Amino acid sequence: MEPTQTEFLLRLADTLNTTLDLQTLLQRTASLVRAVIDYRIFAILLINDRTNDMRMRFQIGHTPEVERMRIRLGHGVVGQVALTRQPMLINDVSQVENYINANPDVRSELAVPLIIKNRVIGVIDIQSEQLDYFQPEHLRLLTLTASRIAQAIENARLYTRVSRQAQTLEVLNEISREFTSILDVDALLERISQLLRRIIDYQMFSIWIVDADEHVLENRFALRFGERFYPEEKLPVQRGLVGAAIAERRPIHVPDVRRDPRYYKINEETRSAMVVPLIYKSKVVGVLDIEHTRAHYFTEEHERALTTLAAQIAISIENAQLYQRVAQQEQRLEHDMEMEREV
Structure with a gap:
C-alpha cells in the first residue's frame, strides 16, 4: 500500500x-x-x-x-x-x-x-x-x-435515533410537570409549540379544537415560520387532512401534499404534513397539525414522537378548557349575585 x-x-x-x-x-x-x-x-x-x-x-x-x-x-x-x-x-x-x-x-x-x-x-x-x-x-x-x-x-x-428518543422522553417529562399547572389555554398551546419544536423542526404548527355544537374545527393557535398567524376560517370536521385524522382517529402522514387531494390549502408553501388527533376519554377534542416546505420531511420517528405526545396534550387542553369554563361560570354567577344585591 x-x-x-x-x-x-x-x-x-x-x-x-x-x-x-x-x-x-x-x-x-x-x-x-x-x-x-x-x-x-x-x-x-x-x-x-x-x-x-x-x-x-x-x-x-x-x-x-x-x-x-x-x-x-x-x-x-x-x-x-x-x-x-x-x-x-x-x-x-x-x-x-x-x-x-x-x-x-x-x-x-x-x-x-x-x-x-x-x-x-x-x-x-x-x-x-x-x-x-x-x-x-x-x-x-x-x-x-x-x-x-x-x-x-x-x-x-x-x-441520532437514541438521542431523539431521549429528547422525546425529556419533553414528555416536562409536559407532565408543566402542563398540569398551565390553566390558560393560549399559554398552554404556546408552550406545546415550544416543547414540540425541540424534537421536530417544523415550519408550520397549528392546533384546531373541535366545536361539537357547530361540527366545525376552530383554530386556537398557529405558527408560520416561527411567527403567530390567525386563520379565521372554521373548518368542517370532515374537511382536509384534519378531518381524515378525526374520522380515522389516527395520525395522517402525507409526504407530499401536492399528491393528496384531501389536503386543504391554508399554507401555499407546504409540501409535507402530519396531523394527529387529540383524543381524551375516547373523544376527539382537537387535532395537532405540523407542516414543512420540503416534501418527505417528516419521518416515522416524528410520527411516533407526535403520537406519544398527543395523549398528554389532549389531557392538558381538556383540563385548561374545563378550568376556563368553570372560571367563566363563576364570573357569571358573581355578576348575577351583584345584580341581585343592587336590586
Whole structure:
C-alpha cells in the first residue's frame, strides 16, 4: 500500500472514531477525500428505506434545487450504483443511458455504493466538469473510503435515533410537570409549540379544537415560520387532512401534499404534513397539525414522537378548557349575585 494511501486511511480512521454526529462525520469525510481527489462537486446520498429513494445528506458544489432532489433506485448514475451495488467510473456522462442531467456543466462522474452487512445504505458521488477526469486510483481510494464510513454512518444514525428518543422522553417529562399547572389555554398551546419544536423542526404548527355544537374545527393557535398567524376560517370536521385524522382517529402522514387531494390549502408553501388527533376519554377534542416546505420531511420517528405526545396534550387542553369554563361560570354567577344585591 502506498504511503499516501496509508496516511489517508489512518486519517480516515481517526475521523470515524472521534464523532457520532452524522453531519460532522460527512463533512470530515468530504474534506479527507478532497485531499486525495481534487473535486469541485461532491455528495453523499443516503437511502430512505420507507420511500425507496435517495437524497443528499451532505453536498458541495450542487445547487439548492439539485440538493432537494429525490432519486429513485435505478435512476441516473447514483440510482444505478445503489441498485446494482457496483461502483461506476464514467469518463463521459453524455454516453450514459438514463443519466439525470441535473448540472449541464458536468462531464465525468465517479460513484461508489455504501454497503454495510450486505445492505446498501447510500452512495458517495463525485462529479467533474472535465472529460476523463477520474482515474482508476481515484476509484480505489473512494471504494476504500466507502467501505470504512458505511458502518460509521449507521452508528451515527443509531446515535441520532437514541438521542431523539431521549429528547422525546425529556419533553414528555416536562409536559407532565408543566402542563398540569398551565390553566390558560393560549399559554398552554404556546408552550406545546415550544416543547414540540425541540424534537421536530417544523415550519408550520397549528392546533384546531373541535366545536361539537357547530361540527366545525376552530383554530386556537398557529405558527408560520416561527411567527403567530390567525386563520379565521372554521373548518368542517370532515374537511382536509384534519378531518381524515378525526374520522380515522389516527395520525395522517402525507409526504407530499401536492399528491393528496384531501389536503386543504391554508399554507401555499407546504409540501409535507402530519396531523394527529387529540383524543381524551375516547373523544376527539382537537387535532395537532405540523407542516414543512420540503416534501418527505417528516419521518416515522416524528410520527411516533407526535403520537406519544398527543395523549398528554389532549389531557392538558381538556383540563385548561374545563378550568376556563368553570372560571367563566363563576364570573357569571358573581355578576348575577351583584345584580341581585343592587336590586
